[in-house]
């Protein structure tokens with residue numbers, strides 16, 4: 371169901387690793403809606419992922435960049451503008467990684483070098499990307515920047531570990547930088563808080579199967595899928611949401627406003 375909502379718009383999509391990635395599915399939807407973009411991911415992910423296949427499907431090119439490296443991001447933004455022939459209209463930050471989660475270190479037993487690495491990759495990278503775009507004046511007026519987050523920024527999900535803190539930081543950066551981007555460049559900045567979704571990053575969280583079923587049974591509409599997230603992102607990249615900014619927007623089937631559902635209550639009776 372394409373409506374040409376992004377015809378003539380250009381951007382950068384971070385974080386497509388494989389066909390389950392939210393960024394992968396979003397890239398396909400952006401393409402269907404007439405948007406043009408450059409794909410990027412960490413150099414190490416290029417070797418693991420199938421990103422070239424996605425580039426072929428969507429008529430895009432891939433420019434590797436470690437999102438923690440200012441130098442890489444600067445080169446990426448310059449090359450993207452050169453390739454696309456001008457300033458950008460949209461950017462998707464779809465990046466997350468916790469070394470503590472990966473290596474099974476609990477929240478009460480952090481390796482702080484790993485904590486710092488995770489914060490840099492998952493949250494500070496968003497600041498670095500926006501600061502680079504801002505300094506280079508790389509965004510067109512009424513452009514849109516979106517990052518993906520999770521509700522553990524507001525509520526406790528023990529196994530989400532230090533990613534909860536990273537997401538709280540990410541959401542705060544969206545508001546703080548969004549102010550300056552709005553005031554100076556008329557660009558909007560939002561985060562989408564997505565349901566648990568079976569991707570490489572999602573499935574890395576301990577007890578993910580229980581986590582995803584619980585959220586599904588708590589939500590009146592069930593969990594939002596990666597495709598739902600892609601569609602929501604399309605709306606935020608389109609001209610239909612020009613004055614939506616500084617928001618953390620829940621795409622979660624209603625989960626975030628639930629106390630308990632009958633489906634979940636039944637398990638305790």
Ligand SMILES: NC(=O)c1ccc[n+]([C@@H]2O[C@H](COP(=O)([O-])OP(=O)(O)OC[C@H]3O[C@@H](n4cnc5c(N)ncnc54)[C@H](O)[C@@H]3O)[C@@H](O)[C@H]2O)c1
Pocket residue numbers: 384385386387388390391392393411412415435436437438463464465466467491518519520563564565566567568569570571572573
């Ligand atoms: N899957 C879920 O349950 C869920 C729920 C809410 C929010 N999110 C968020 O959605 C976003 C996308 O994750 P996903 O679920 O599609 O998983 P994914 O594993 O497919 O994507 C994560 C991406 O981050 C990239 N990345 C890691 N380190 C990087 C670096 N240094 N530089 C550049 N890129 C780097 C990875 O290569 C990968 O492409 C993340 O921010 C994640 O936290 C996911």
